[in-house]
Amino acid sequence: MKKLEEKVKRILGGTPQLKILLAFYKEPASFTGIEGLTGMLQKDKETVRKIVDDLCEAGILIETIRLNRDHPYTKAVFKLFKEIESEGEERGKDDIL
Numbered sequence: 001m002k003k004l005e006e007k008v009k010r011i012l013g014g015t016p017q018l019k020i021l022l023a024f025y026k027e028p029a030s031f032t033g034i035e036g037l038t039g040m041l042q043k044d045k046e047t048v049r050k051i052v053d054d055l056c057e058a059g060i061l062i063e064t065i066r067l068n069r070d071h072p073y074t075k076a077v078f079k080l081f082k083e084i085e086s087e088g089e090e091r092g093k094d095d096i097l
Helices: 002-012 016-026 033-041 045-057 072-096
Strands: none
Touching: 002 016, 016 033, 016 045, 033 045
């Protein structure tokens, strides 16, 4: 795979956009969001956002929204949903008895 990278960089240059495309080519399922790209590209979040936006605008990438399950607000909301769901199940059981 190194030869591919070297050839592509010689032809197209070593832009951050190219690094993203090569990463997708090598491992399409390994996309880890903007945060993962900031580490891979060693660029700040705003720069990576601009690069991704450019690739999306060109139609090369399609941006998707992923849920951050580790965020405390997400955990709190899901906990509330679970409590509401189980409360409904409890009431259903009481109605039957």
